[in-house]
Amino acid sequence: MPEFFFDHKLYYTPIEFALEHIGGTWKMPILWRLQQKTLRYGELKKDIPHITHKMLASQLRELEEKGMITREAFAVVPPRVEYTITDKGRKAIPVIETIMKYGYEMMKEAGIEYPKR
Amino acid sequence: MPEFFFDHKLYYTPIEFALEHIGGTWKMPILWRLQQKTLRYGELKKDIPHITHKMLASQLRELEEKGMITREAFAVVPPRVEYTITDKGRKAIPVIETIMKYGYEMMKEAGIEYPKR
DNA sequence: GGCGATACTCACCTAAAGGGAAGTATCACA
């Protein structure tokens, strides 16, 4: 079975590699919001209220490291930091959309009501 | 922010609900293989050699509980058990395909060679 | 001189996912 190493980590399938970029609880919700427009740290936090500071900060770092978003800090007081999706990040949007649609479908099958905003 | 309970678990987004069905390391690889044909436990194990008995058995149980696959046991010695994908399970296939394609794309960008079988 | 605003970091902790190795049941066959 084909397998490969990347960045000191072993992967068995392209699925695993894909989820390295968009997996976990928070990466997709973050990217989804940044597709519309550049957002400040605090705006993201307000928009995803259940995320903790620790998770928001760490996930933004990881997305930045992978080249999915860029971070721009302004040397003002109080500080202002903006996050923008990159072209590479935009490539994940249709994937996220597919997964979201599937999620809605499964919710409908399970009889769950959810306001599609 | 809309959120909902299902089966004693709290979800914030349809993405989380979708990943409940196909998330984790092994569910997608298993479903992907069952899309072609019904397979026996041992055939799946041979096809996904890195999975442990514990994980294969537990993931098959979860997929069965969620109605993604069916399990048929034959009362013979040695035992024979077959797993078949359901219509509900088939709905996940295009999602998995999208994620796999995205994985291949990311691998190509990262300069990773991988035989596309 | 202390408060509020923003965007964090740090140390510690819990829970869930996943891995390893051994054990179980049944019957045929040598």
Added chain:
DNA sequence: TGTGATACTTCCCTTTAGGTGAGTATCGCC
């Protein structure tokens, strides 16, 4: 009597993800 084949289960352990709460830096304003 004991070995092999299949499809598991069980126990115990490690790793990873995620959560909690406190602390930090800067400056303007009251």
